[in-house]
Amino acid sequence: MAQPAFDADALISMFENASGRGGAKLREAAEKATLAGLQGRKLTLKNIRGALESVTDAVSQGAAKNVAGIDAGSLLDKAVAGMDDALLKAVQANRAALQQFVDRGADLREKHLKKALEDLDKFEDTLIGTVKKAAAQAGPLTAPWQQMLDKMKAGGTLSGTSAATTVEQFAGQMHDTLRGSRAAGMRAAQALAEGYAAMASGVLVGMMSALEQSSHPSPAAKPAAKKR
Secondary structure, three states: OOOOOOOOOHHHHHOOOOOOOOOHHHHHHHHHHHHHHHHHOOOHHHHHHHHHHHHHHHHHHHHHHOOOOOHHHHHEEEEEHHHHHHHHHHHHHHHHHHHHHOOOOOOOOOOOHHHHHHHHHHHHHHHHHHHHHHHHHHHHHHHHHHHHHHHHHHHOHHHHHHHHHHHHHHHHOOOOOOOOOOOHHHHHHHHHOHHHHHHHHHHHHHHHHHHHOOOOOOOOOOOOOOOO
């Protein structure tokens, strides 16, 4: 696995030393670690999967050594909720980027934007797939991770629901994009479409900055990785 773009040791330590009263902080730490793993990277499924896998690996290591004897299932529940919170922000960043292209007259049938919608619809599957992989590799934590997997399959995720709503929203606009008198700006908007993932990433960075301003920095975050 590639070197995570966040302080994995800090996240491991948080879950290792977690008590029964620190649930909200664990959730926030998992969210910020996931966002840190995405910061400075294009919001592709590959990069999202990499960030999620790095966080689940750190969480597994910490939860397995929890010194207070906290139920592992409870710890993993907070971690998955935090990762879901991060993906929800990624969905919102994608929605904002898509809306900017639509406002400029871009055709959502253009291949880059169409792929963006298709990928957005796979966010939940990516999170579920990451938890499934963790369950298969977690040793003593296999059962708790499997319980989380079953819970997600049964109830879905916040990010998955938001992504589905976004895809439905823009699919409804897809047939109307070429109507009206915005054809003049079409070529310029489509030329920008190739940079869509980078644009969505930029929106996410702005959201992260707002998040940091509203709370104290998490010990699980460290400087962003370089763009890939």
